[in-house]
Structure formats: C-alpha cells, structure tokens
Amino acid sequence: MTGQTAKIAALCECGSAAVRQVNQFIDHGELWWDAEFTCDSCGTYLCEHAGPGAAPDDVRVALLAAHGPARLRLVEPVSSLVPALKVLREVSVVSLSQVRELVEKLSHDGVVGTLSEIELLKTRLRLRGVPVDIDR
Numbered sequence: 026m027t028g029q030t031a032k033i034a035a036l037c038e039c040g041s042a043a044v045r046q047v048n049q050f051i052d053h054g055e056l057w058w059d060a061e062f063t064c065d066s067c068g069t070y071l072c073e074h075a076g077p078g079a080a081p082d083d084v085r086v087a088l089l090a091a092h093g094p095a096r097l098r099l100v101e102p103v104s105s106l107v108p109a110l111k112v113l114r115e116v117s118v119v120s121l122s123q124v125r126e127l128v129e130k131l132s133h134d135g136v137v138g139t140l141s142e143i144e145l146l147k148t149r150l151r152l153r154g155v156p157v158d159i160d161r
C-alpha cells in the first residue's frame with residue numbers, strides 16, 4: 026500500500042501544543058486520507074476524519090512539505106492524448122480546460138502532486154495504455 030504521513034502542529038483546547046497526524050494512501054484503487062489529533066498533555070485523542078476522496082489543502086500542503094512532490098511524466102511519445110484526457114477527467118475534479126493543461130504538463134514538465142495522488146494517476150493511466158512513470 027502506498028501511503029504518506031505528516032505531522033501538523035496544533036493547539037489543544039487544554040492550551041497545550043498538540044499534534045495532528047495526517048495520512049494519505051491508496052486503498053482498493055481509491056485515494057483515502059485520514060487525520061487524528063493527539064494531545065500528550067491531557068490525553069485527548071480524536072479521529073478527525075477517515076475516508077475516501079481528495080485530501081483538503083492543509084493536508085496536502087503538510088504531506089508535500091514532509092515528503093516533497095512526486096512528478097508524473099510520459100516516458101515515450103503517444104499518438105493520442107485522448108486516453109490521458111479521459112483518465113484525468115475521471116480522477117480529478119477540475120474543469121476541462123484544466124484537464125487539457127494537465128495533459129499538456131504530462132508531456133512536458135510533468136504533473137505534480139503527493140505520492141499517493143500521483144501513484145493512483147500512474148496506475149489509472151497505465152491501465153488505459155498511457156506510458157507514464159514517476160520521476161524520483
């Protein structure tokens with residue numbers, strides 16, 4: 026299972042410094058994320074979120090800061106980018122013009138995201154026969 030974890034500093038209701046631990050991973054071919062809050066001072070433990078879907082920005086920012094971005098690129102030229110367009114429309118909640126931009130990036134600078142996001146995209150694109158790989 027591909028996954029990444031990051032810790033975000035937070036403030037507990039008791040006034041002590043606490044930690045939010047966020048995780049993003051792929052489960053059964055879907056992107057999941059979760060967040061748990063722990064305060065060592067008062068012993069508070071909360072599961073804030075656990076479920077499928079795209080992670081919110083603060084979670085993504087923490088993961089990207091902790092692990093750096095992953096980058097996905099075409100490894101060889103393709104005759105048609107239509108399959109890539111279809112996959113990107115399926116996995117992202119972006120507009121058609123943004124999808125076209127993403128496809129354009131695939132063949133140039135690469136599409137950037139967290140490792141889990143990019144791994145999922147890689148798997149889906151390869152299933153459709155789009156030759157892509159992650160730059161490491």
Ligand SMILES: [Zn+2]
Nearest residue numbers: 037039064067
């Ligand atoms: Zn506390």
